[in-house]
Amino acid sequence: EPEVTQTPSHQVTQMGQEVILRCVPISNHLYFYWYRQILGQKVEFLVSFYNNEISEKSEIFDDQFSVERPDGSNFTLKIRSTKLEDSAMYFCASIRVRGQYFGPGTRLTVT
Amino acid sequence: AQKITQTQPGMFVQEKEAVTLDCTYDTSDPSYGLFWYKQPSSGEMIFLIYQGSYDQQNATEGRYSLNFQKARKSANLVISASQLGDSAMYFCAMREGTGNQFYFGTGTSLTVIP
Numbered sequence: 001e002p003e004v005t006q007t008p009s010h011q012v013t014q015m016g017q018e019v020i021l022r023c024v025p026i027s028n029h030l031y032f033y034w035y036r037q038i039l040g041q042k043v044e045f046l047v048s049f050y051n052n053e054i055s056e057k058s059e060i061f062d063d064q065f066s067v068e069r070p071d072g073s074n075f076t077l078k079i080r081s082t083k084l085e086d087s088a089m090y091f092c093a094s095i096r097v098r099g100q101y102f103g104p105g106t107r108l109t110v111t
Numbered sequence: 112a113q114k115i116t117q118t119q120p121g122m123f124v125q126e127k128e129a130v131t132l133d134c135t136y137d138t139s140d141p142s143y144g145l146f147w148y149k150q151p152s153s154g155e156m157i158f159l160i161y162q163g164s165y166d167q168q169n170a171t172e173g174r175y176s177l178n179f180q181k182a183r184k185s186a187n188l189v190i191s192a193s194q195l196g197d198s199a200m201y202f203c204a205m206r207e208g209t210g211n212q213f214y215f216g217t218g219t220s221l222t223v224i225p
């Protein structure tokens with residue numbers, strides 16, 4: 001069964017550095033999402049992406065964040081200048097009509 | 112107002128018993144979808160079940176069923192015949208209308224007792 005994949009599984013970076021989190025959604029899905037989950041807290045919506053452009057974004061998704069689908073398969077989240085409070089699990093997800101499927105997540109640690 | 116409310120931070124259930132995890136939602140959009148996810152201690156998010164606002168019947172997926180009460184705006188997850196592997200966090204989520212934003216509840220931690 002097709003799965004959403006994410007790389008890396010764990011990323012450690014220094015404050016102020018740029019990070020790129022990568023995702024390969026399920027191939028026939030059309031909508032893609034990024035979420036974050038700070039340890040022990042609920043899942044927070046960041047951004048949705050459809051037809052090669054941002055469909056919706058939350059207040060969290062400020063100018064430090066950007067998303068791209070550089071080719072037909074990869075979907076990336078870039079954080080330009082990481083802050084300590086960006087430390088979280090970042091999930092990618094893709095959706096078909098009656099289900100949304102998450103990747104295994106990337107744990108980002110900002111030191 | 113919260114879009115999704117899960118009022119049970121923690122629940123315990125005896126193995127092989129059924130358990131209901133509560134979820135209420137708030138929307139004025141007549142078209143919406145409700146989702147339940149399981150998050151074990153390993154951290155992944157596992158999609159369990161979906162209910163559309165126009166679905167005539169309650170959704171079922173194996174041991175999972177959704178008790179959908181539209182007038183009360185509730186979408187409770189029922190797990191039948193609980194197993195030790197069901198111990199996890201459970202999140203309820205909603206997608207409104209044609210929007211592409213999802214709203215998650217704060218989750219319920221379920222512990223299955225042998």
